[in-house]
Amino acid sequence: MTDFLKTSLSRRAVLQTAAVGAVGINPALRAAVHAQGSDAPEKKEVKIGFIPLTDCASVVMASVLGFDKKYGVTIIPTKEASWAGVRDKLVSGELDMAHVLYGLVYGVHLGTAGPKKDMAVLMSLNHNGQAITLSKTLADKGAVDGPSLAKVMAGEKREYTFAGTFPTGTHAMWMHYWLAAAGINPISGAKLITVPPPQMVANMRVGNMDGFCVGEPWNHRAIMDGIGITANTTQDIWKDHPEKVLGCTAEFVKKYPNTTRAVMMAVLEAGRWIDASLANKMKMAETVAQKSYINTSVDAINQRILGRYQNGLGKTWDDPNHMKFFNDGAVNFPYLSDGMWFLTQHKRWGLMKEHPDYLAVAKQINQIDLYKQAATAMKINIPKDAMRTSKLIDGVVWDGKDPKKYADGFKIKA
Secondary structure: OHHHHHHHHHHHHHHHHHHHHHOOOOHHHHHHHHHHHHOOOOOOOOEEEOOOOOOOOHHHHHHHOOOOHHOOOOOEEEEEOOOHHHHHHHHHHHOOEEEEEHHHHHHHHHOOOOOOOOOOOOEOOEOOOOEEEEEEHHHHHHOHHHHHHHHHHHHHHOEEEEEOOOOHHHHHHHHHHHHHHHHOOOOOOEEEOOOOHHHHHHHOOOOOOOEEEEEOOHHHHHHHOOOEEEEEEEEHOOOOOOOOEEEEEEEHHHHHHHHHHHHHHHHHHHHHHHHHHHHHHHOOOOOOOHOOOOOHHHHHHHHHHOOOEEHHHHHEEOOOOEEOOOOOOOOOOOHHHHHHHHHHHHHHOOOOOOOOOOHHHHHHHHHHHHHHHHHHOOOOOOOOOOOEEEEEOOEEEEEOOOOHHHHHHOOOOO
């Protein structure tokens, strides 16, 4: 944190203490004191786009619980129909920020996801909590996981169709990776299509796809509706994997740095609130299930956010690696290696012809200094290293040290 920011934050804390001591907790006075500080938000209202998914929760709850007002901003959650729509509205400035796919932000920055514009990842919103769903029809033939799916596909030759939610996004990359780990080439051995998350279940119901990867609650909804089974969760693919991020254009960060930091602090506080207790998670489920957000029944959401899973075939289990929004701060740090991993997969599957400068691109996009400022002000733990190491479902270790070798090292690729 800069000395300038430290001074302004300390000055505001002193003023707030004096104000509260003199007149009690007066929200109007507190807001006025906040506005006197040199770190006062430049833009007071912030439109944040979201897709109807459980992991939009920290953005929604920051608004619903008033954490945004505490930091001098008003978050206006804006429900969007598709990730392509989120992309277009971020690029045009119609949205200020978004609950957004990690790989979408990177794709726009490099021009591999449509329009090219300098982008920013402010923080991670959640880890884990997505899944691979296979149709009940396939499951009845014995395809209940990757290896058994490969066996069914080898025995019954036809075109198999699987869906992700955006070409460079997380779900497309999880689906590609999962199929390849089972020995299925997702480029030559299957057809991959793009379907918006809320439309996944309806499309599977009418037979438009054999499987999909999406965020909750749509995997559990497929089980409730009797049309799909959970073959794997995404935490089976990569424990504590990065998922959605809070993203915006680089231009917005440059123009409104204090507003950006204020929103980050509000969303961090909401994530911390969600993970703090069982009661908070249930309250969150009741809130985001409403028509203005996800528009589904509460029971489609409130089991998997507690780690209570069923696969639609009679198996139930408790998963400690379920969706987390804060996890003592471990979730939210925008690791450079997380962003780089998506680039390695974009290269692996032919979305980029040449290797980029992986580390340089991640440093351009991931706003680590801004995150550290917000986290330090909130006394949230910050990891010592901007890279982390993980072993994925196929046993291959990712540590970010040699991304070019990693991207080229897979047997199955485009």
